[in-house]
Amino acid sequence: MTVGSQTLATLPPPTVPEGHYGALGQMRSEWTKMRSVRSTIWTLVVTVLAVVGIGIVATAVTAAQWRQGGLIDHLTFDPTARSLAGVFLGQIVIGVLGVLVMSAEYGTGTIRATLSAIPNRPLVLACKVIVFGVAALLASEILTFAAFFIGQELLKGTTPYATISQPGVLRAVAGAGLVLSVLGLFALGIATIIRHTAGALATYVGVLLVLPLILQAFPVSFQHATIRYMPLVIGENMAATRPDIHAFGGGTLLSPWVGFGVLCAYTVVVLVVGGVLMVRRDA
Amino acid sequence: MRPGQVTGFLGPNGSGKSTTMRMIMGLDAPDAGRVTINGRPYSDLPWPLHEVGALLESKAIHPGRSAFNHLWLLAQTNRIGRRRVSEVLDLVGLSEVARRRAGKFSLGMTQRLGIAAALLGDPGVLLFDEPVNGLDPEGILWVRNLLRWLASQGRTVFVSSHLMSEMALTADHVVVIGRGRLIVDRPVAELVTQSSGRVVKVRTPDARRLHPLLQEVGATVSTTSDGAITVEGLAAERIGDLAAEHGLRLHELTPMTASLEEAFMDLTRDSVEFRGAAGETVEPEPPTMEATG
Numbered sequence: 201m202t203v204g205s206q207t208l209a210t211l212p213p214p215t216v217p218e219g220h221y222g223a224l225g226q227m228r229s230e231w232t233k234m235r236s237v238r239s240t241i242w243t244l245v246v247t248v249l250a251v252v253g254i255g256i257v258a259t260a261v262t263a264a265q266w267r268q269g270g271l272i273d274h275l276t277f278d279p280t281a282r283s284l285a286g287v288f289l290g291q292i293v294i295g296v297l298g299v300l301v302m303s304a305e306y307g308t309g310t311i312r313a314t315l316s317a318i319p320n321r322p323l324v325l326a327c328k329v330i331v332f333g334v335a336a337l338l339a340s341e342i343l344t345f346a347a348f349f350i351g352q353e354l355l356k357g358t359t360p361y362a363t364i365s366q367p368g369v370l371r372a373v374a375g376a377g378l379v380l381s382v383l384g385l386f387a388l389g390i391a392t393i394i395r396h397t398a399g400a401l402a403t404y405v406g407v408l409l410v411l412p413l414i415l416q417a418f419p420v421s422f423q424h425a426t427i428r429y430m431p432l433v434i435g436e437n438m439a440a441t442r443p444d445i446h447a448f449g450g451g452t453l454l455s456p457w458v459g460f461g462v463l464c465a466y467t468v469v470v471l472v473v474g475g476v477l478m479v480r481r482d483a
Numbered sequence: 484m485r486p487g488q489v490t491g492f493l494g495p496n497g498s499g500k501s502t503t504m505r506m507i508m509g510l511d512a513p514d515a516g517r518v519t520i521n522g523r524p525y526s527d528l529p530w531p532l533h534e535v536g537a538l539l540e541s542k543a544i545h546p547g548r549s550a551f552n553h554l555w556l557l558a559q560t561n562r563i564g565r566r567r568v569s570e571v572l573d574l575v576g577l578s579e580v581a582r583r584r585a586g587k588f589s590l591g592m593t594q595r596l597g598i599a600a601a602l603l604g605d606p607g608v609l610l611f612d613e614p615v616n617g618l619d620p621e622g623i624l625w626v627r628n629l630l631r632w633l634a635s636q637g638r639t640v641f642v643s644s645h646l647m648s649e650m651a652l653t654a655d656h657v658v659v660i661g662r663g664r665l666i667v668d669r670p671v672a673e674l675v676t677q678s679s680g681r682v683v684k685v686r687t688p689d690a691r692r693l694h695p696l697l698q699e700v701g702a703t704v705s706t707t708s709d710g711a712i713t714v715e716g717l718a719a720e721r722i723g724d725l726a727a728e729h730g731l732r733l734h735e736l737t738p739m740t741a742s743l744e745e746a747f748m749d750l751t752r753d754s755v756e757f758r759g760a761a762g763e764t765v766e767p768e769p770p771t772m773e774a775t776g
Contacts, residue, residue, distance in 0.1 A: 217562045220529040228559040236552035237545060309543040312510055313553075313600060316537055317560040319509045319526040482511040 226318050226327040233310075234301065234335065243297040248343060250293050251380075254286030255347035259354040266359045279362040280372045281440035283351025284344060287376045291435055294336060294380050295404045298387030301332050303397040311483050321478050325392065329385060329471060336384040341377035344439075348373045368441035375456055376439035379463065383408070383431065386467040392474025408432050424451030431466065434459035486607065489634045491654030491671070492643040499663040500643040501540050504612045508537055520608055532561040532604030538597040540612040540643075546586025550577050550596050553585055554603060561604055571599040591622040598629070609633055611642040615649060627653050683719045686711045686735035693731050697722070711735065 234240050262282055269277075305311040318324050348364070355361040362369050390407075391400035412430045415423050427433055428451060437443055438456045454462065494500050505511040507518045509525035517524060520535055528534050544553055554568045572578045575595040580588070585596060594614065601609055611630065615623045630653055634640045644650055650657055650671070657674060659667040667674065687693055690712055697704050702717035714722055719738045726733050 216530055216533045221531070221561055225560045225562055229556045232552060232556040232559060233545075233548075236549065236556070237547045239547065304545060308545040310545050311543075312505075312508075312539055313543040313557055314560075315510060316508050316535075317532050317557050319528070319531060482505070 221318055221320075223323060223327055223330075226323060227331050229314075229317075230327050230331040231335075234331065237304070239300050239304070240297065243293060243300070244339065247290055247293045247297070247339065250289040251284075251286040251340075251343040252347045252350065254289055255283045255351045256354065258285035259283050259351035263355050263358040277360060278440050278442055279352060279355050279360055280348065280369050282355070283348045283362075284372065284376050284439040286347055287344065287380060287435065287439045288432075290340075290343065290380055291383050291408060291432070292405065294340065294384040295387035295408065296401060297336070298332065298384035299391040299397060299400045299404060301328065302388050302391035303395060303400050306395040307397055315483050322475055325471070325475050325478055329388065332388060333381060333385050336381035337377065340380035340384075341374065344373050344377040344380070362441070366441070371456060372439055372441050375460065376435070378460060379435045379438050382460070382463055382467050383435070386431070386463070386470055389467060389470030389474045393470065393477055427451050428454045428459070429462060431463055434463050485656070486639045487634055487637045488655035489630050489640045489642060489653055491650035491657040492641060492660070493647060493650055493657055494643075494645065494660040496645055498660050500645075500660065501612055503660070504537065504539060504610050504641075504643060507610060508535070508539070510539075530561050530604065532557065532563065532606065534604070534606050535608045535610065536601030536604060536606040537610040538594070538601045538612060538614055539610075540616070542593065542597075543600075544585045544593065544596060547584055549582050550585055550588070550599075551581040553596065554600055557600055558603055563603055567603060567605075571602045574602065575599045590617045591619065594618060594622070594626070598626075606638070608639045609641065611640070613643055613645070615644070615646075623649075682739040683714045683717065683722055684711055684735065684737040684739055685714055685722060685733065687726070687731060687733050689726075689731040692729070693726060696725055696729060700725070713739075 259279075259282055262277075266274075305314060314324060315321065348362075348369075352361045352363070364370050364373065387400070387404045390403050391397070394400040394403060408431055412427065412432055415426060415430070418426075433453065437453050437459055443453045453459070492500055492503070502511060506513045507520065507525065509518075520528065525531065525535070548556075550572065551568060554571065555565065558564070558568050569578070569581075572581050575598055577592060577595055577599065580592065585593065588596065594617075598611075598614070601611070611626075614626045614630070618626065627649075630640050630642055634655070642650075642653065654671050656670050657667060658665065684707075685693070690706070690710075694704055694712065697714055697717065700717065700721075702722075703715040704712055705715075706712050719736050723733065723736055
């Protein structure tokens with residue numbers, strides 16, 4: 201590059217567009233933001249490894265060890281849930297992506313450029329939510345369906361296996377993808393409130409993984425009354441064709457769709473609080 | 484602030500220059516008062532990048548993103564085409580590194596990228612917060628020429644600095660703030676002239692004969708350590724004429740202008756003395772800033 205003597209070309213006359221800035225341009229911009237940094241690509245690679253990779257390992261190991269399993273194992277076996285075993289780790293990875301999409305704006309100062317171009321802060325947040333939400337949903341659905349079909353192929357011949365038309369299977373596979381993408385938005389909402397990558401990530405992982413552990417310090421009756429509202433439990437329940445109450449120390453679970461509604465409500469609350477803070481605070 | 488000239492925004496570190504700029508951009512909310520651009524608050528501009536361009540002191544670039552993508556994502560929000568992105572990259576001399584990660588850029592290159600972002604929408608109002616901070620002499624010269632060139636096209640250029648000398652070279656008009664308050668709002672030339680005490684430096688081998696002649700016409704004369712004499716109260720032309728009438732040789736005849744730095748010191752001292760004499764500090768109204776472009 202040349203420094204110093206610089207030819208200053210004459211600018212063409214300004215062409216100011218008609219109308220007003222809007223959501224379409226901002227959504228395009230958000231898409232450019234997401235695809236133009238490496239962290240998105242890497243997180244996506246890790247998500248594939250987590251959801252599909254772990255699904256492959258889990259189903260392959262189950263098939264290999266099937267004959268050693270006991271009668272109860274065989275009777276409670278849920279082939280759909282087994283092929284979706286990677287969704288658990290996928291929830292954490294997609295949370296990382298959701299956090300980064302927002303916290304990177306604040307961490308790098310890009311938010312000031314963003315808000316200089318589009319001063320309407322709720323619009324900026326809404327466009328981010330839509331673009332990330334749609335991208336996360338597409339990626340999650342592709343991954344859960346891939347994990348399911350590959351997993352069932354690996355189980356076939358050795359163990360009972362599921363087909364997509366069996367009761368509850370389509371709901372579990374598509375629902376697991378929905379849960380993943382909503383958790384990503386939940387993480388994005390947390391990052392809008394906390395604005396620091398480390399703090400937002402710790403909070404997200406804390407709510408997802410540590411909160412159910414903390415519950416164990418409380419009386420059993422309290423555990424049974426609250427465990428069904430934990431995001432992790434809601435996700436696990438969605439990704440199975442039959443409720444596994446023993447996995448979380450007992451208690452009744454919400455139906456998968458009611459649980460999903462609760463998860464969506466958490467996400468909306470976190471995003472609205474984030475949006476209000478975004479408008480009130482200095483950028 | 485007026486179009487077609489560079490307005491310097493001066494003040495010591497921590498005096499509120501950056502905060503003022505952030506308030507203009509609607510990034511920080513003022514406690515009181517309001518800021519308008521072309522009569523509107525920033526948030527009411529239909530296409531902000533087409534009206535105001537800003538280089539804020541704090542970096543606003545993701546280190547992992549390429550220069551092109553950084554500009555492109557801003558361009559998309561304000562319906563600016565890809566061609567314009569290439570144009571501004573050319574203008575600041577970053578075309579060759581447009582696809583490289585901005586995190587690898589030198590300070591000068593980062594600053595140029597910030598300037599390119601400010602120019603994206605071809606705005607009539609430009610804000611630059613400490614644009615020469617940390618740049619090498621070549622970079623400083625480049626920025627200085629760019630600012631003057633932008634103003635010459637009829638744009639309103641508002642540039643902050645804590646370096647008075649920099650502003651003396653760049654600005655037409657200065658606004659000085661101290662501890663968050665407006666101290667001066669005046670053209671640079673006027674500021675310098677006012678503080679210049681009509682002092683002329685004279686170097687002559689005939690100092691001993693010139694000296695009494697000057698005193699005769701009422702000038703105050705003193706001898707400096709390097710043998711020159713300084714004359715106060717008489718214009719350079721008159722000194723020259725006087726010497727010629729008496730057949731005296733002059734080797735140097737220089738009217739001394741106060742630097743902006745000295746002018747600034749004078750002003751702030753005045754305001755301090757004034758406040759002391761009045762015996763009270765007047766709480767001014769929060770300033771309302773108006774930029775037209």
